[in-house]
Amino acid sequence: MPDEGVTPRSTDYGRWYLDVIREAELADYGPVRGTMIIRPYGYAIWENIQQALDRRFKETGHQNAYFPLFIPHSFIQKEKQHVEGFAPELALVTVGGGKELDEPLVVRPTSETIINHMFTQWIKSYRDLPMLLNQWANVVRWEMRTRPFLRTLEFLWQEGHTAHATYQEAEAEAMLMVNVYRDFAETDAAVPVIAGRKSRLETFAGAVHSYTIEAMMGDMRALQSGTSHNLGDNFARAFGTQFLGENNELHFISQTSWGLSTRFVGAVIMVHGDDKGLALPPKLAPTQVIIVPIWRTEGERTGVLNAAGRLHQQLTTAGIRASIDSTDQRTPGWKFNFWEMKGVPIRIEIGPRDIEKGTVVLARRDKPGREGKTMGIAWDAAGERAAAMLAEVQTSLLARARAFLSSNIHDVTGYKELQEVIAAGGWARGWWAGEDDDELRVKEDTGATIRCLPFDQPGGAGPCLMTGKPAGEVAVFAKAY
Amino acid sequence: MPDEGVTPRSTDYGRWYLDVIREAELADYGPVRGTMIIRPYGYAIWENIQQALDRRFKETGHQNAYFPLFIPHSFIQKEKQHVEGFAPELALVTVGGGKELDEPLVVRPTSETIINHMFTQWIKSYRDLPMLLNQWANVVRWEMRTRPFLRTLEFLWQEGHTAHATYQEAEAEAMLMVNVYRDFAETDAAVPVIAGRKSRLETFAGAVHSYTIEAMMGDMRALQSGTSHNLGDNFARAFGTQFLGENNELHFISQTSWGLSTRFVGAVIMVHGDDKGLALPPKLAPTQVIIVPIWRTEGERTGVLNAAGRLHQQLTTAGIRASIDSTDQRTPGWKFNFWEMKGVPIRIEIGPRDIEKGTVVLARRDKPGREGKTMGIAWDAAGERAAAMLAEVQTSLLARARAFLSSNIHDVTGYKELQEVIAAGGWARGWWAGEDDDELRVKEDTGATIRCLPFDQPGGAGPCLMTGKPAGEVAVFAKAY
Numbered sequence: 027m028p029d030e031g032v033t034p035r036s037t038d039y040g041r042w043y044l045d046v047i048r049e050a051e052l053a054d055y056g057p058v059r060g061t062m063i064i065r066p067y068g069y070a071i072w073e074n075i076q077q078a079l080d081r082r083f084k085e086t087g088h089q090n091a092y093f094p095l096f097i098p099h100s101f102i103q104k105e106k107q108h109v110e111g112f113a114p115e116l117a118l119v120t121v122g123g124g125k126e127l128d129e130p131l132v133v134r135p136t137s138e139t140i141i142n143h144m145f146t147q148w149i150k151s152y153r154d155l156p157m158l159l160n161q162w163a164n165v166v167r168w169e170m171r172t173r174p175f176l177r178t179l180e181f182l183w184q185e186g187h188t189a190h191a192t193y194q195e196a197e198a199e200a201m202l203m204v205n206v207y208r209d210f211a212e213t214d215a216a217v218p219v220i221a222g223r224k225s226r227l228e229t230f231a232g233a234v235h236s237y238t239i240e241a242m243m244g245d246m247r248a249l250q251s252g253t254s255h256n257l258g259d260n261f262a263r264a265f266g267t268q269f270l271g272e273n274n275e276l277h278f279i280s281q282t283s284w285g286l287s288t289r290f291v292g293a294v295i296m297v298h299g300d301d302k303g304l305a306l307p308p309k310l311a312p313t314q315v316i317i318v319p320i321w322r323t324e325g326e327r328t329g330v331l332n333a334a335g336r337l338h339q340q341l342t343t344a345g346i347r348a349s350i351d352s353t354d355q356r357t358p359g360w361k362f363n364f365w366e367m368k369g370v371p372i373r374i375e376i377g378p379r380d381i382e383k384g385t386v387v388l389a390r391r392d393k394p395g396r397e398g399k400t401m402g403i404a405w406d407a408a409g410e411r412a413a414a415m416l417a418e419v420q421t422s423l424l425a426r427a428r429a430f431l432s433s434n435i436h437d438v439t440g441y442k443e444l445q446e447v448i449a450a451g452g453w454a455r456g457w458w459a460g461e462d463d464d465e466l467r468v469k470e471d472t473g474a475t476i477r478c479l480p481f482d483q484p485g486g487a488g489p490c491l492m493t494g495k496p497a498g499e500v501a502v503f504a505k506a507y
Numbered sequence: 508m509p510d511e512g513v514t515p516r517s518t519d520y521g522r523w524y525l526d527v528i529r530e531a532e533l534a535d536y537g538p539v540r541g542t543m544i545i546r547p548y549g550y551a552i553w554e555n556i557q558q559a560l561d562r563r564f565k566e567t568g569h570q571n572a573y574f575p576l577f578i579p580h581s582f583i584q585k586e587k588q589h590v591e592g593f594a595p596e597l598a599l600v601t602v603g604g605g606k607e608l609d610e611p612l613v614v615r616p617t618s619e620t621i622i623n624h625m626f627t628q629w630i631k632s633y634r635d636l637p638m639l640l641n642q643w644a645n646v647v648r649w650e651m652r653t654r655p656f657l658r659t660l661e662f663l664w665q666e667g668h669t670a671h672a673t674y675q676e677a678e679a680e681a682m683l684m685v686n687v688y689r690d691f692a693e694t695d696a697a698v699p700v701i702a703g704r705k706s707r708l709e710t711f712a713g714a715v716h717s718y719t720i721e722a723m724m725g726d727m728r729a730l731q732s733g734t735s736h737n738l739g740d741n742f743a744r745a746f747g748t749q750f751l752g753e754n755n756e757l758h759f760i761s762q763t764s765w766g767l768s769t770r771f772v773g774a775v776i777m778v779h780g781d782d783k784g785l786a787l788p789p790k791l792a793p794t795q796v797i798i799v800p801i802w803r804t805e806g807e808r809t810g811v812l813n814a815a816g817r818l819h820q821q822l823t824t825a826g827i828r829a830s831i832d833s834t835d836q837r838t839p840g841w842k843f844n845f846w847e848m849k850g851v852p853i854r855i856e857i858g859p860r861d862i863e864k865g866t867v868v869l870a871r872r873d874k875p876g877r878e879g880k881t882m883g884i885a886w887d888a889a890g891e892r893a894a895a896m897l898a899e900v901q902t903s904l905l906a907r908a909r910a911f912l913s914s915n916i917h918d919v920t921g922y923k924e925l926q927e928v929i930a931a932g933g934w935a936r937g938w939w940a941g942e943d944d945d946e947l948r949v950k951e952d953t954g955a956t957i958r959c960l961p962f963d964q965p966g967g968a969g970p971c972l973m974t975g976k977p978a979g980e981v982a983v984f985a986k987a988y
Contacts, residue, residue, distance in 0.1 A: 054625065054628070054629075056574070056575040056577075056621070057575075057578075057579055057582070057621065057624055058575060058577045058578075058579060058612060061575035061576075061577060062575070063572065063573065063574050063575065063625055064572060064573040065572055066570035066571065066572050066640065069570075069571050069572050069573055070570070070571070072573075073571065089547035089550075089551070090547065090550050090551070090554065091544065091545060091546055091547050091550050092544065092545040092550055092553075092663060093537070093544050094537040094538075094539060094542035094543070094544065094660075094661055095542075095614075095645055095647065095661050096537075096539045096542060096598075096647075096660070096661065097538075097539075098538055098539060101538070113605075114604060114605055115604060116602075116603075116604070116605075117577075117600050117602070117603045117604075117612075118600060118601065118602040118603070119598050119599060119600050119601075119614065120599065120600075120601045120602060121597075121598070121599040121601060121611070122597075122598045122599070122649045123595060123596060123597070123598075123649030123651070124594075124595055124597075124649075130602070131539060131598075133576075133600065133614070140537070140538065143538055144535065144544055147535070148535075153836070159547065163645075164576055164644075164645065166576065166577075168603045168604030168605075170604070179575075179577070180575055180576050180577065182573060355634075
């Protein structure tokens with residue numbers, strides 16, 4: 027409960043994060059190590075994320091389907107890189123219905139293999155392509171170090187899986203979807219991201235290219251927030267997924283996969299939250315406006331609650347997700363703190379003096395104290411003003427996070443400079459033409475990894491910060507969750 | 508593909524069912540025995556079911572949450588009846604991250620136990636009650652005889668879990684939710700149901716009372732289509748889930764759980780389908796209106812496709828889910844069959860003569876041939892007429908299914924009569940005051956079980972059909988899926 031408050035971010039960012047999750051009732055720990063319960067308030071944020079993404083997936087021609095949780099163990103082993111990537115993280119079902127199974131079943135860590143098995147049956151001719159599927163599902167990865175939302179033994183996500191006639195089409199699809207993620211992150215979550223290509227070392231197990239959106243958390247660490255992979259024909263060759271082309275010859279299909287998970291809730295917490303708790307972007311906020319009626323006497327109570335009810339009606343009609351906190355077991359001050367902890371973008375205060383004047387007070391979550399308060403708004407105008415203010419909060423959260431991101435990315439020209447930037451907690455950006463070994467050395471020395479080779483490049487060329495060799499693109503380095 | 512058609516229902520109902528699932532592309536078999544892939548068309552029906560239910564759950568004050576897939580094995584064993592019911596059907600994870608686990612993990616068959624574990628932590632005082640949760644999730648039961656949608660190793664469902672201060676409140680909640688299911692089934696799915704209480708033998712493992720909605724499939728077999736349980740304090744006692752009452756004393760909470768699954772897609776198929784394939788109730792149909800443009804020459808093609816496009820726009824604006832089948836790789840006749848197989852409620856035909864006259868033809872899926880066709884509908888009126896016709900189809904499917912249900916339930920006064928009704932494939936309804944043993948004898952002799960003791964009772968009393976003892980209520984017997 028908010029009485030306890032949260033550890034200040036500056037004191038201990040990791041504790042702050044866990045405190046906010048507890049106090050805002052977003053999640054709780056499950057009885058099995060590394061598992062998590064997503065509580066109603068956290069789940070409502072996830073539902074809004076789901077809706078924002080699902081709409082975009084359908085607009086870009088994808089259909090939802092559902093594939094089984096259990097995958098035969100032999101499937102995982104068909105694609106060489108894939109098995110190397112996932113074998114250490116598997117959960118295995120070995121007993122079913124009281125009997126030892128002949129072949130253990132893998133609890134899906136991701137569904138490329140089982141989907142390829144089905145693609146092989148469904149795709150016969152070029153007329154069956156492209157096949158553009160998505161599924162909303164739970165997946166399991168046996169992670170050792172877990173943290174709510176960011177890394178859990180089981181998590182919820184969507185995984186898109188598409189099949190195409192050519193490598194070029196798969197490449198275009200993979201690029202399309204990473205841009206869908208970028209648009210969602212910036213437009214709905216007010217989370218600015220650096221979108222780009224993963225280095226070879228960081229490419230998904232089984233992919234030709236992996237694309238990513240990388241967000242900067244409040245402690246400046248990076249969070250990989252969504253990825254999109256061009257799988258080429260790697261899985262098609264492993265599973266024999268071929269189609270008869272217009273030329274009447276057999277070809278391997280080209281594929282993509284792309285996913286965004288409940289981890290994104292962690293990004294929302296860490297990008298926008300402050301010492302008062304959560305601060306939610308209006309488009310994802312389960313409650314966008316909380317109305318807090320204020321009264322002292324029983325006589326005042328009725329008038330104030332009536333006015334609050336009418337206001338609630340007005341906001342709801344305007345399409346705003348609004349609630350009234352009318353309990354008399356808590357003081358207004360307690361309620362202010364509580365709903366600030368919950369990150370509700372706007373609070374409306376309505377008391378006896380407001381009733382006399384026919385006005386209300388609007389308070390923005392993103393601006394503290396008096397600065398965020400607008401007094402004397404006429405009742406009739408409250409819906410319109412609240413809608414406009416929600417749009418302002420959405421824009422202002424994005425602008426603030428964008429300023430934080432760009433002021434903490436530093437251009438570096440040499441390795442020493444990179445080390446200094448990383449040691450100070452920032453992100454380093456510089457020309458890069460290094461090998462895998464060079465990249466590993468950066469990780470060993472500094473703890474930072476190449477987050478991506480951004481799509482947004484300066485142009486031209488320059489000397490690799492590590493090797494001095496001519497480089498055609500810059501890479502972004504950071505420590506990451 | 509619909510070229511193959513489906514086995515007539517009268518020839519082999521079981522094969523007809525599987526043929527429809529294949530030809531309408533609703534589902535496919537997974538590589539692990541008993542698992543199923545829900546294909547996009549089947550999943551779109553499930554999404555419409557989800558929306559219809561989720562809206563009702565939220566309107567009745569429930570919130571969604573998400574609980575872990577993995578449950579410690581010891582949890583399942585805490586509630587005596589529960590473990591007896593579920594132990595034979597469990598899938599166990601024994602290896603995680605390459606290591607043998609100390610305690611096997613159960614892949615959830617249902618979530619009462621893990622949710623009780625959390626209730627015990629979250630519920631401290633009467634102020635925390637009622638707690639009204641729901642989750643959309645996958646569950647696993649190691650079934651031996653499986654059939655797509657009806658009984659699969661893994662299935663998708665929602666499971667509601669609520670905690671209350673008193674037994675009476677839990678009872679009211681369990682009743683509320685079985686009535687929510689009934690309302691959904693009849694209003695949205697056009698599936699009439701008999702709602703009632705389960706016999707003691709058929710009560711959920713761990714419940715005090717189980718309530719059910721029972722639907723009659725096209726072969727007259729019953730399908731349990733949704734259940735709601737008053738768990739009393741059985742789980743609370745097993746898990747020690749207590750709260751401090753207003754009287755400052757500790758009390759066990761009372762609970763409910765209720766679920767409806769992808770099995771319901773099977774009900775929709777079997778209640779409405781015919782020898783031409785699926786027939787979907789408009790409220791659940793992914794595509795409500797299919798527009799089939801008809802042309803012979805290239806000159807006709809342009810005009811017809813333009814008109815089809817305008818019509819599509821008109822329907823979409825009217826809130827109708829409409830599509831155009833404009834491929835030139837198939838004939839209009841092939842398309843008619845295809846969309847009938849898919850169960851689309853209304854087809855709009857638009858050809859060169861319609862262009863001349865400024866009219867279209869509307870054809871209803873639920874009425875074959877000329878009877879279902881309405882010619883000469885003016886373009887401007889098509890949206891309105893289609894909307895009205897969708898409402899008619901919805902009503903007519905329900906009425907037809909309701910007539911089928913009531914004409915196949917027979918009142919019986921003695922056991923011989925019951926046996927005859929069941930042998931003829933019907934449902935039998937009669938006064939019942941039998942013991943568990945009597946009920947088991949019916950099952951052994953006839954294959955039928957008590958589907959429920961309906962809420963809708965004739966009133967009064969009569970002699971038990973089996974024992975002759977005075978009975979205060981009637982039971983409904985049927986063979987079931």
